[in-house]
Amino acid sequence: xxxxxxxxxxxAMLVLLLVNGVVLIYMLRKVLGRLHLRIGxxxxxxxxxxxxxxxxxxxxxxxxxxxxxxxxWLFNIAPYLIFVPSFMAYIPLVFGPTLAVTNLDTGLLxxxxxxxxxxxxxxxxxxxxxxxxxxxxGMRAAGLQIAYEVPLLLSALGPVMMAGSLDPARIVAAQSxxxxxxxxxxxxxxxxxxxxxxxxxxQAETQQTPFDMSEAESELITGFANEYGGMRFGFxxxxxxxxxxxxxxxxxxxxxxxxQLPWVATPAWLAPFVFIAKTxxxxxxxxxxxxxxxxxxxxxxxxxxxxxxxxxxxxxxVVWACVQRLWPVVAMAxxx
Amino acid sequence: xxxxxxxxxxxxxxxxxxxxxxTVMYPEQKLTLPERAxxxxxxxxxxxxxxxxxxxxICVNECPDHVLNLEVSKSEDGAKHIDRYVYEVGAxxxxxxxxxxxxxxxxxxxHEYELATRDHGDLVRVLLRDVDAASTRRxxxxxxx
Ligand code: SF4
Ligand code: SF4
Numbered sequence: 001x002x003x004x005x006x007x008x009x010x011x012a013m014l015v016l017l018l019v020n021g022v023v024l025i026y027m028l029r030k031v032l033g034r035l036h037l038r039i040g041x042x043x044x045x046x047x048x049x050x051x052x053x054x055x056x057x058x059x060x061x062x063x064x065x066x067x068x069x070x071x072x073w074l075f076n077i078a079p080y081l082i083f084v085p086s087f088m089a090y091i092p093l094v095f096g097p098t099l100a101v102t103n104l105d106t107g108l109l110x111x112x113x114x115x116x117x118x119x120x121x122x123x124x125x126x127x128x129x130x131x132x133x134x135x136x137x138g139m140r141a142a143g144l145q146i147a148y149e150v151p152l153l154l155s156a157l158g159p160v161m162m163a164g165s166l167d168p169a170r171i172v173a174a175q176s177x178x179x180x181x182x183x184x185x186x187x188x189x190x191x192x193x194x195x196x197x198x199x200x201x202x203q204a205e206t207q208q209t210p211f212d213m214s215e216a217e218s219e220l221i222t223g224f225a226n227e228y229g230g231m232r233f234g235f236x237x238x239x240x241x242x243x244x245x246x247x248x249x250x251x252x253x254x255x256x257x258x259x260q261l262p263w264v265a266t267p268a269w270l271a272p273f274v275f276i277a278k279t280x281x282x283x284x285x286x287x288x289x290x291x292x293x294x295x296x297x298x299x300x301x302x303x304x305x306x307x308x309x310x311x312x313x314x315x316x317x318v319v320w321a322c323v324q325r326l327w328p329v330v331a332m333a334x335x336x
Numbered sequence: 337x338x339x340x341x342x343x344x345x346x347x348x349x350x351x352x353x354x355x356x357x358x359t360v361m362y363p364e365q366k367l368t369l370p371e372r373a374x375x376x377x378x379x380x381x382x383x384x385x386x387x388x389x390x391x392x393x394i395c396v397n398e399c400p401d402h403v404l405n406l407e408v409s410k411s412e413d414g415a416k417h418i419d420r421y422v423y424e425v426g427a428x429x430x431x432x433x434x435x436x437x438x439x440x441x442x443x444x445x446x447h448e449y450e451l452a453t454r455d456h457g458d459l460v461r462v463l464l465r466d467v468d469a470a471s472t473r474r475x476x477x478x479x480x481x
Contacts, residue, residue, distance in 0.1 A: 035349040039357045292349040293342060 009101050013090040017242050022052045024241040027280075028287055035291035059237075062230035067130060070227065074128035079228065079235040081121030085114040086239040089246045094168045096259050096271030107168045108160065111250055112153055115205060115243060119145040122224050125236070129227035137223020140213045140298055145205060147305045152201035154313035158194035158320050159187040159254040168250075172258030184262035188255035191320075195255045197313045202247035203286060204301070206240065210293035211301060218295075248282035249275070256282075369447045374430045377404075377423055378446035379463045382470070388442035391416040391469035395434035395443060403427045404434060408469070416469035425451060426459030440470070 026041065026049065033040025041048030066075055092107030094100045104110055119142045126138015160166055163174035177185045188195045204211035215223045225236050252258055256278050259271035266274060296304070360367055369375075380388050391408045403424040409417050432445050443463075453459060 034353045034357065037352050037355065037358045039359045039361075042361075288346065288349065292345040 013087065013101060016090060017087055017238070020245045021238040021241045022056065024244065024283065025052045025055070025237075027283070028241075028290075031284065031287045032291045035288065056234070059231055059234035064230045064232065067227050069130045071128035071130065074124050075227075076232075078121050078125035078128060079232040079239075081124060082118055083121075083235040083239045085117040085121075086242045086246065089114040089243075092168050093246070093249050094172055094253060094258055095275050097266075097268055099268075099272055100169065103169055104167065106166045108156060108166045108171070108250070108254075111168075111246065112149075112156070115246065116145070116149050118239070118243065125228070126224035129224070131227055133221065134224050134226055137215065137226070141207065141224060144211065144213060144298075144301060144305075145207070147302055148201045148204040148211075148309075151197050151305065151309040151313045152205055154310070154317055155194040155198040155201060156250075156254055157317050158191040161317075161320060161324055162187055162190070168253050168258070172253050172260065175257040176260055178263065182263075184257060186255060186257045186262070191255060193316050194313065194320075195251075197309055197316070198251055198254070199285075200309060201305075202251060203289060204305070206243045206247055206286070208244070208286060209290045210296050212295060213298050213301065244283055244286060245279065248286065249279045251282055252278040369449070373447055373449075374432045374445040375449045376425050376430075376446050376451060376461075377428065377434060377443055377463070378448070379421065380442055380444050386470060387418075387464050387467055388440055388470055389418065389421065389464060390440050390442065390471070391418050392439070394437050394439065398437040399434050400431065401427050401429055415471065418464050418467050418469050420462050420466075421464035423461045423463050424459060425461050426456075442470070 029051070030040040030048075032038075041051035044050040044054050066072065089111050091101045092104055092111045094107075122141040122145070123138045126134045126136075126141065129135070159171060163171040165171060165174070171187075175185050175187060179185055179189075183189060207215060213223075215225070225233055228236060252275065258278075259275040260266050261270070261274055382388050391406055393406055393408075396404045396406050405420075405422040407419040407422070409419055411417055430445065435443050435445050
């Protein structure tokens with residue numbers, strides 16, 4: 001790949017990330033508003049559409065403050081440490097049969113590896129702010145995200161076993177066609193348990209209500225981010241929304257056939273739209289959860305993860321491995 | 337069942353979504369106030385447009401916040417004249433005790449609720465200025481008019 005090609009791809013990723021950020025923030029406000037019988041933004045521009053753009057301008061032009069007692073070096077790089085992995089995680093996404101930033105045999109692993117770097121930045125931001133609320137937020141984020149990483153990865157193993165590959169393109173390709181003539185071959189159907197675990201863990205991974213103790217508006221006032229202002233805060237905010245997009249996109253690829261329409265063959269030009277539509281549906285469900293559930297306590301959250309989610313997903317991996325191994329034998333015996 | 341509460345929560349918010357917003361877009365749309373809503377105190381006038389206040393000062397004494405004040409002078413024949421009826425709307429708690437206490441039905445709790453002002457001075461209002469107080473007998477429907 002030429003240097004220009006690489007730059008072009010990076011530019012496309014950046015544009016996608018920024019557009020996602022702006023659209024998702026607007027969508028979040030509208031969806032939460034409607035779920036709570038409100039209207040949401042409605043003053044700036046038609047239907048309040050320009051609200052987010054105005055917010056971006058506000059963040060860009062704000063003074064860049066740093067507390068005197070903050071650890072300057074860590075404080076300055078933490079937002080980028082949060083932002084860069086979530087930017088890089090666009091690399092393994094497959095938008096269509098030929099449309100992806102690059103094809104990686106271990107793309108899925110890369111995506112999970114990158115998203116698991118985020119807690120590091122969060123912890124760094126919390127520590128370097130030198131404020132107890134930030135520190136509490138950072139510690140909670142680290143504890144929570146590291147804990148939820150485990151079920152997240154385990155739940156991805158089911159579809160990976162079914163597709164026999166860690167390459168997202170091949171996982172998606174394995175979901176084409178139908179079972180028994182009418183059920184789309186989406187992995188969500190046999191892997192429903194894994195999907196539920198994935199949905200819960202990804203909600204926690206992106207620090208959204210009901211698992212947003214690291215931000216905890218009511219007690220910590222955005223926790224780890226509360227000493228940040230201006231565009232540094234903007235980066236963290238943007239990363240949060242781009243992470244939401246990424247977990248939803250990965251979920252779409254793992255469980256809902258990626259860019260493929262059910263039953264009919266998907267033309268190449270339609271594929272990215274199908275993929276984005278599915279991803280946004282996933283995001284809508286995440287926002288729906290966000291607007292419906294109150295925040296858990298930290299201890300409830302951790303014990304739920306270690307005592308329920310991890311055992312369940314571990315057991316599922318074992319069960320599914322056995323099923324997958326034994327199925328051909330059983331099928332053969334039956335057909336004989 | 338464990339988790340049914342969560343599902344119920346989801347159902348409620350989804351129902352809300354389809355119900356649509358209940359927001360009233362305030363400056364453009366306004367709700368009609370219930371009849372007995374209590375907002376700023378306002379004087380009442382009789383059929384000929386004269387204030388019904390007799391300057392008996394009962395309301396002034398009744399107000400728990402001491403926000404009403406009447407400046408009254410007497411002419412030689414003993415008739416009362418209201419120089420100023422001052423009302424500090426900014427400190428009024430809209431309790432309505434003054435209206436209840438007034439024996440002549442001369443003030444009311446109006447429905448004027450947009451009370452924000454740009455000038456602190458506007459929070460002190462002069463309800464009546466330089467008018468003759470209604471005589472007690474006339475106000476009671478007497479025959480001296
Ligand atoms: S409504 Fe209550 S507080 Fe206001 S003037 Fe009347 S008595 Fe005083
Ligand atoms: S408003 Fe009523 S209570 Fe107050 S001075 Fe006038 S007549 Fe008396």
